[in-house]
Amino acid sequence: MAFRRCFLLILTLTFFGSTALASKKDAEAAALIAHAKQLSDIRAEGAPPFRLKLNFKVINEDGSVSEGAHTEDWVSRTQWRMETVLGDFRRTLVVVGRKRWLLESTTAEPEQLGSFLGLTNLGRFRPEAWKPEKVEDRELNGLSVRCIEVKPKPWGGKSALCFDKIDGTVTAQVTPFQAGTRIGEAVCIYADYQRFGNRVLARSYECDKDSHPVLKARVVELVAAPPTDPTFFIPPDGAKESVNCLSIVKAPRAIYSPEPRIARNSVGPTVVMIRVVVGTDGKPHDLRTTSASNRDLDGVALEAVRQWRFKPATCEGESVEGVVEVDVDFQVR
Numbered sequence: 001m002a003f004r005r006c007f008l009l010i011l012t013l014t015f016f017g018s019t020a021l022a023s024k025k026d027a028e029a030a031a032l033i034a035h036a037k038q039l040s041d042i043r044a045e046g047a048p049p050f051r052l053k054l055n056f057k058v059i060n061e062d063g064s065v066s067e068g069a070h071t072e073d074w075v076s077r078t079q080w081r082m083e084t085v086l087g088d089f090r091r092t093l094v095v096v097g098r099k100r101w102l103l104e105s106t107t108a109e110p111e112q113l114g115s116f117l118g119l120t121n122l123g124r125f126r127p128e129a130w131k132p133e134k135v136e137d138r139e140l141n142g143l144s145v146r147c148i149e150v151k152p153k154p155w156g157g158k159s160a161l162c163f164d165k166i167d168g169t170v171t172a173q174v175t176p177f178q179a180g181t182r183i184g185e186a187v188c189i190y191a192d193y194q195r196f197g198n199r200v201l202a203r204s205y206e207c208d209k210d211s212h213p214v215l216k217a218r219v220v221e222l223v224a225a226p227p228t229d230p231t232f233f234i235p236p237d238g239a240k241e242s243v244n245c246l247s248i249v250k251a252p253r254a255i256y257s258p259e260p261r262i263a264r265n266s267v268g269p270t271v272v273m274i275r276v277v278v279g280t281d282g283k284p285h286d287l288r289t290t291s292a293s294n295r296d297l298d299g300v301a302l303e304a305v306r307q308w309r310f311k312p313a314t315c316e317g318e319s320v321e322g323v324v325e326v327d328v329d330f331q332v333r
Contacts (some may be wrong), residue, residue, distance in 0.1 A: 049226035056217035101239035245315035252278035260304035272301035
């Protein structure tokens with residue numbers, strides 16, 4: 001009996017000890033994110049209006065370079081305009097009140113563009129999306145940083161978000177990707193922070209995949225300059241109208257996801273990752289693979305996901321168009 005009581009006591013202490021450690025990690029991760037947003041979120045409630053311009057380069061797989069430009073005029077969360085141009089692709093977003101209008105060219109969205117558009121928006125980081133497996137010190141580009149590392153994805157990749165240990169600004173975001181049976185890392189570096197009012201913003205961004213550059217961006221203008229022309233926020237002709245969500249969007253969720261039918265002889269599972277735009281009707285469109293190209297499986301995976309159905313994204317209970325990344329897992333048969 002004494003042994004049993006001792007064993008139960010050890011289990012109890014172990015449980016509460018692990019719970020305390022988990023709570024400590026969660027609290028530190030949340031504090032790191034909150035501090036970085038306080039420093040650099042230029043779109044926070046009450047922040048001054050601004051005009052932001054960036055020039056960027058996309059380095060393609062064949063080594064060629066495509067140059068683009070991004071302009072954002074921000075008055076408040078209920079009044080802003082954003083335009084992105086890269087080659088033949090053009091996207092214009094206009095927000096007025098609770099309405100949002102989107103106009104895109106018929107050219108397919110370039111692969112690296114989705115990652116680029118979120119770089120300057122530190123307000124997108126949410127503690128609930130960064131539940132840490134561990135929080136640890138690292139050395140990154142000669143800097144001493146503190147990194148939140150989350151639990152690995154089902155196929156083994158880990159994400160990390162890193163902060164400068166001295167001032168608390170975001171220094172890097174690490175995102176895993178699968179290339180065949182190998183797990184790679186995509187890393188975006190934030191650098192050259194400069195003051196804007198009572199905040200600071202990185203002016204240089206460089207992203208690579210497995211140490212190969214894929215994107216470089218530079219802020220060329222950031223000024224407090226609210227537009228005065230009311231016609232500036234008139235929706236462009238042909239733009240698609242949707243809801244301007246002012247709270248947290250609940251992401252789309254697959255409710256019918258039949259597995260792809262294919263026989264394979266290769267060893268081990270292979271996952272194809274696909275970015276999906278889900279309409280308010282729960283149907284997927286504008287599908288694009290985000291994992292490394294796999295001629296044998298990409299087409300089959302895309303065709304399978306076209307048959308999927310989703311519970312659409314919601315904002316304050318109202319269905320809205322949303323984006324989600326799904327994994328199509330090809331198991332050996």
